[in-house]
Amino acid sequence: MNVKEFIKNSYLRPWDIIIIVLLTLSSFLPLVVFGIQNTAQEDATKQAILKVDGEVIKVFDLKEDGPTYTYKYEAADGDYNLIEVSGDKIRIVETNCGDQICVQRGWISKAGETPIACLPHNLFITVEASDGSEDGSLIY
Known part of the structure:
Protein backbone atom coordinates (compact mmCIF):
# COMPACT_ATOMS: atom_id res chain seq x y z
CA MET A 1 0.00 0.00 0.00
CA ASN A 2 1.50 3.35 -0.98
CA VAL A 3 0.78 6.81 0.37
CA LYS A 4 -1.86 7.72 -2.19
CA GLU A 5 -3.86 4.58 -1.47
CA PHE A 6 -3.54 5.15 2.28
CA ILE A 7 -4.87 8.71 1.99
CA LYS A 8 -7.63 7.63 -0.36
CA ASN A 9 -8.78 4.85 2.01
CA SER A 10 -8.49 6.95 5.17
CA TYR A 11 -10.77 9.67 6.42
CA LEU A 12 -8.13 12.33 5.81
CA ARG A 13 -8.84 14.95 3.21
CA PRO A 14 -6.23 17.19 1.57
CA TRP A 15 -7.09 20.17 3.78
CA ASP A 16 -6.72 17.97 6.87
CA ILE A 17 -3.12 17.27 5.97
CA ILE A 18 -2.42 20.97 5.41
CA ILE A 19 -3.96 21.84 8.78
CA ILE A 20 -1.92 19.14 10.55
CA VAL A 21 1.32 20.42 8.97
CA LEU A 22 0.50 24.04 9.90
CA LEU A 23 -0.33 23.12 13.50
CA THR A 24 2.86 21.09 13.81
CA LEU A 25 4.98 23.97 12.51
CA SER A 26 3.19 26.53 14.70
CA SER A 27 3.89 24.40 17.78
CA PHE A 28 7.55 25.47 17.43
CA LEU A 29 6.63 29.17 17.40
CA PRO A 30 7.04 29.67 21.19
CA LEU A 31 10.53 28.19 20.99
CA VAL A 32 11.50 30.74 18.36
CA VAL A 33 9.89 33.69 20.18
CA PHE A 34 11.48 32.91 23.56
CA GLY A 35 14.82 32.24 21.90
CA ILE A 36 14.76 35.72 20.37
CA GLN A 37 13.83 37.26 23.72
CA ASN A 38 16.70 35.50 25.50
CA THR A 39 19.26 36.74 22.99
CA ALA A 40 17.93 40.28 23.43
CA GLN A 41 18.34 39.93 27.20
CA GLU A 42 21.97 38.84 26.79
CA ASP A 43 22.73 42.10 24.94
CA ALA A 44 21.37 44.29 27.74
Whole structure:
Protein backbone atom coordinates (compact mmCIF):
# COMPACT_ATOMS: atom_id res chain seq x y z
CA MET A 1 0.00 0.00 0.00
CA ASN A 2 1.50 3.35 -0.98
CA VAL A 3 0.78 6.81 0.37
CA LYS A 4 -1.86 7.72 -2.19
CA GLU A 5 -3.86 4.58 -1.47
CA PHE A 6 -3.54 5.15 2.28
CA ILE A 7 -4.87 8.71 1.99
CA LYS A 8 -7.63 7.63 -0.36
CA ASN A 9 -8.78 4.85 2.01
CA SER A 10 -8.49 6.95 5.17
CA TYR A 11 -10.77 9.67 6.42
CA LEU A 12 -8.13 12.33 5.81
CA ARG A 13 -8.84 14.95 3.21
CA PRO A 14 -6.23 17.19 1.57
CA TRP A 15 -7.09 20.17 3.78
CA ASP A 16 -6.72 17.97 6.87
CA ILE A 17 -3.12 17.27 5.97
CA ILE A 18 -2.42 20.97 5.41
CA ILE A 19 -3.96 21.84 8.78
CA ILE A 20 -1.92 19.14 10.55
CA VAL A 21 1.32 20.42 8.97
CA LEU A 22 0.50 24.04 9.90
CA LEU A 23 -0.33 23.12 13.50
CA THR A 24 2.86 21.09 13.81
CA LEU A 25 4.98 23.97 12.51
CA SER A 26 3.19 26.53 14.70
CA SER A 27 3.89 24.40 17.78
CA PHE A 28 7.55 25.47 17.43
CA LEU A 29 6.63 29.17 17.40
CA PRO A 30 7.04 29.67 21.19
CA LEU A 31 10.53 28.19 20.99
CA VAL A 32 11.50 30.74 18.36
CA VAL A 33 9.89 33.69 20.18
CA PHE A 34 11.48 32.91 23.56
CA GLY A 35 14.82 32.24 21.90
CA ILE A 36 14.76 35.72 20.37
CA GLN A 37 13.83 37.26 23.72
CA ASN A 38 16.70 35.50 25.50
CA THR A 39 19.26 36.74 22.99
CA ALA A 40 17.93 40.28 23.43
CA GLN A 41 18.34 39.93 27.20
CA GLU A 42 21.97 38.84 26.79
CA ASP A 43 22.73 42.10 24.94
CA ALA A 44 21.37 44.29 27.74
CA THR A 45 23.61 45.84 30.35
CA LYS A 46 23.15 44.28 33.75
CA GLN A 47 23.64 45.60 37.24
CA ALA A 48 23.69 43.84 40.58
CA ILE A 49 22.07 45.83 43.35
CA LEU A 50 23.05 45.32 46.99
CA LYS A 51 20.25 46.22 49.39
CA VAL A 52 20.27 46.08 53.18
CA ASP A 53 16.99 46.71 55.00
CA GLY A 54 15.50 47.83 51.68
CA GLU A 55 18.11 50.57 51.22
CA VAL A 56 20.43 50.47 48.19
CA ILE A 57 24.01 50.25 49.45
CA LYS A 58 25.98 49.66 46.24
CA VAL A 59 25.38 49.00 42.54
CA PHE A 60 27.78 46.67 40.69
CA ASP A 61 28.10 46.80 36.89
CA LEU A 62 28.12 43.29 35.44
CA LYS A 63 29.98 42.98 32.13
CA GLU A 64 31.00 39.75 30.46
CA ASP A 65 34.65 40.77 30.14
CA GLY A 66 34.63 42.80 33.37
CA PRO A 67 37.19 42.54 36.15
CA THR A 68 37.11 40.21 39.15
CA TYR A 69 37.05 41.94 42.51
CA THR A 70 35.63 41.66 46.02
CA TYR A 71 33.60 44.09 48.08
CA LYS A 72 33.19 43.82 51.84
CA TYR A 73 29.97 45.11 53.36
CA GLU A 74 30.21 45.73 57.10
CA ALA A 75 27.30 46.76 59.27
CA ALA A 76 27.67 48.87 62.42
CA ASP A 77 26.95 45.84 64.63
CA GLY A 78 29.89 43.83 63.21
CA ASP A 79 27.98 41.77 60.63
CA TYR A 80 29.86 41.44 57.36
CA ASN A 81 29.46 39.91 53.92
CA LEU A 82 32.32 39.46 51.44
CA ILE A 83 30.90 39.80 47.91
CA GLU A 84 32.76 38.68 44.79
CA VAL A 85 32.08 40.05 41.31
CA SER A 86 33.59 38.15 38.40
CA GLY A 87 32.71 39.54 35.00
CA ASP A 88 28.94 39.23 34.57
CA LYS A 89 28.21 37.22 37.73
CA ILE A 90 28.13 37.89 41.47
CA ARG A 91 28.09 35.84 44.67
CA ILE A 92 28.71 36.00 48.42
CA VAL A 93 32.01 34.33 49.29
CA GLU A 94 32.12 34.73 53.06
CA THR A 95 29.87 35.92 55.86
CA ASN A 96 29.70 35.72 59.63
CA CYS A 97 26.06 34.60 59.83
CA GLY A 98 25.30 31.18 61.26
CA ASP A 99 23.51 29.35 58.46
CA GLN A 100 25.78 30.25 55.47
CA ILE A 101 22.89 29.72 53.01
CA CYS A 102 23.82 32.85 51.08
CA VAL A 103 27.34 31.46 50.52
CA GLN A 104 25.95 28.12 49.36
CA ARG A 105 23.61 29.90 46.91
CA GLY A 106 26.48 30.47 44.49
CA TRP A 107 26.60 32.72 41.45
CA ILE A 108 23.76 34.72 39.91
CA SER A 109 24.06 36.46 36.56
CA LYS A 110 20.67 36.77 34.86
CA ALA A 111 18.10 39.51 35.28
CA GLY A 112 15.07 38.29 37.16
CA GLU A 113 16.93 35.31 38.65
CA THR A 114 16.19 34.45 42.28
CA PRO A 115 18.22 36.93 44.36
CA ILE A 116 20.92 36.07 46.84
CA ALA A 117 19.50 36.60 50.32
CA CYS A 118 21.30 36.71 53.66
CA LEU A 119 18.33 36.82 56.00
CA PRO A 120 20.24 37.12 59.31
CA HIS A 121 21.81 40.34 57.95
CA ASN A 122 18.69 41.34 55.93
CA LEU A 123 20.89 41.66 52.82
CA PHE A 124 19.70 41.02 49.26
CA ILE A 125 21.57 41.03 45.94
CA THR A 126 19.45 41.21 42.77
CA VAL A 127 20.42 41.44 39.10
CA GLU A 128 18.48 43.89 36.94
CA ALA A 129 18.71 44.58 33.19
CA SER A 130 18.65 47.94 31.46
CA ASP A 131 16.39 46.88 28.58
CA GLY A 132 13.11 46.61 30.49
CA SER A 133 12.92 42.83 30.10
CA GLU A 134 11.50 42.28 33.57
CA ASP A 135 9.38 44.18 36.07
CA GLY A 136 11.23 46.91 37.94
CA SER A 137 14.22 46.93 35.57
CA LEU A 138 16.45 49.92 35.06
CA ILE A 139 15.71 51.90 31.90
CA TYR A 140 18.22 54.48 30.69
